[in-house]
Amino acid sequence: MPVLASHRKPRTKVRTTTPAVGLTTAALASVTLLSTQSATAAPAEPKPAVEEVQKKVDALYRQAGVATQEYNRAKAASASQQTKVDTLLSDVAKRTEKINEARRALGSYAAAQYRNGGIGPAATFFLADNPQGYFDQSRLMDRATERQQRSVTEFRTQQASAAKKRAEAVKSLETLTETQATLASSKKDVQTKLTEARGLLSRLTAEEKARLAELERKKEAEAKEKAAKLAARQAAEAKERAEAEEKAREEAAKESGDGSGSGTGTDPGPGTGSGTDSGYAAKAEKVLAFARAQIGKPYVWGASGPSSYDCSGLTQAAWREAGVTLPRTTWDQVEVGTRVATSDLKPGDLVFFYDDISHVGIYKGDGMMIHAPKPGANVREESIYYMPIYGSVRPA
Numbered sequence: 001m002p003v004l005a006s007h008r009k010p011r012t013k014v015r016t017t018t019p020a021v022g023l024t025t026a027a028l029a030s031v032t033l034l035s036t037q038s039a040t041a042a043p044a045e046p047k048p049a050v051e052e053v054q055k056k057v058d059a060l061y062r063q064a065g066v067a068t069q070e071y072n073r074a075k076a077a078s079a080s081q082q083t084k085v086d087t088l089l090s091d092v093a094k095r096t097e098k099i100n101e102a103r104r105a106l107g108s109y110a111a112a113q114y115r116n117g118g119i120g121p122a123a124t125f126f127l128a129d130n131p132q133g134y135f136d137q138s139r140l141m142d143r144a145t146e147r148q149q150r151s152v153t154e155f156r157t158q159q160a161s162a163a164k165k166r167a168e169a170v171k172s173l174e175t176l177t178e179t180q181a182t183l184a185s186s187k188k189d190v191q192t193k194l195t196e197a198r199g200l201l202s203r204l205t206a207e208e209k210a211r212l213a214e215l216e217r218k219k220e221a222e223a224k225e226k227a228a229k230l231a232a233r234q235a236a237e238a239k240e241r242a243e244a245e246e247k248a249r250e251e252a253a254k255e256s257g258d259g260s261g262s263g264t265g266t267d268p269g270p271g272t273g274s275g276t277d278s279g280y281a282a283k284a285e286k287v288l289a290f291a292r293a294q295i296g297k298p299y300v301w302g303a304s305g306p307s308s309y310d311c312s313g314l315t316q317a318a319w320r321e322a323g324v325t326l327p328r329t330t331w332d333q334v335e336v337g338t339r340v341a342t343s344d345l346k347p348g349d350l351v352f353f354y355d356d357i358s359h360v361g362i363y364k365g366d367g368m369m370i371h372a373p374k375p376g377a378n379v380r381e382e383s384i385y386y387m388p389i390y391g392s393v394r395p396a
Contacts, residue, residue: 082176288370337394351384
């Protein structure tokens with residue numbers, strides 16, 4: 001028995017150690033698996049720097065600006081096309097009524113001919129009680145036949161005209177549908193870009209937002225410095241022109257006067273072209289007065305007042321106050337009026353930005369403009385050098 005007892009104890013030890021070996025193996029397998037997953041997992045994407053976020057947000061706002069101009073163009077085209085369609089449909093309805101009138105006239109003639117039995121003229125003559133009455137009736141029938149022929153001709157003319165107008169209306173409706181599809185697509189594009197921009201900004205920490213604000217202040221300061229240089233240069237050029245004009249007047253007075261007093265009215269004065277200049281200045285004053293009154297109102301894409309504006313909506317509304325009708329988009333506004341160099345800008349001129357001409361502002365003088373900047377901002381005064389300048393125009 002002792003021998004058997006000693007023989008069983010090792011078995012007991014084997015049973016008690018087997019589960020431990022199993023657990024250890026499972027644990028090692030788990031560690032190995034986790035190590036393998038950690039080794040194969042992609043490294044976390046580094047957070048972009050504030051400067052990079054600023055560039056991305058600016059790019060998205062610019063893309064949204066382009067999409068906004070697409071939206072404005074489609075909206076204006078849609079409104080115009082809708083008016084055209086309504087006019088054509090009204091015309092088609094009127095012509096259809098004329099066709100119905102002609103059809104009723106032809107129907108009455110057909111009914112009369114049916115009641116007459118379709119008897120030939122020779123038979124009618126021989127059967128007539130009064131031959132003279134027949135001839136009189138025959139002349140009346142000839143005139144009636146002429147009226148019938150005119151009615152047939154009128155019916156065919158109205159029918160062809162109505163068919164043509166109906167085809168135009170169908171084509172216009174197709175164009176309207178396409179334009180409305182473009183309108184919806186542009187709207188979606190704007191919303192997508194703005195949502196992406198807001199998402200980038202929302203992920204910034206308080207410290208990063210402060211850094212971004214500092215970058216904006218630096219950009220604004222640099223733009224204002226350039227504006228001040230432009231203002232100084234324009235002031236110096238204006239002074240030189242005034243001195244040259246004064247000198248020219250003095251020389252003209254000496255040449256024409258010579259003490260005889262005969263020079264009255266010969267002084268050319270500063271008025272060469274001043275009528276045009278003063279006329280434009282008066283319009284520009286109205287434009288800027290309106291624009292200043294809008295300062296503080298929010299930028300809203302696709303808006304043209306009176307409570308909010310996008311960039312081209314503001315310029316259009318401002319120049320309307322001066323009696324000048326501008327088209328709706330920046331791309332069309334840049335084609336209006338006369339091109340002017342940046343150094344020759346006058347108050348009221350329109351300044352366009354970026355190679356894609358997606359933004360516009362109203363020049364107020366001294367290198368500054370009034371514009372509706374971007375989503376999240378209000379109408380404000382800003383240096384024209386805040387964005388890369390494409391070109392400028394004088395609308396009137």
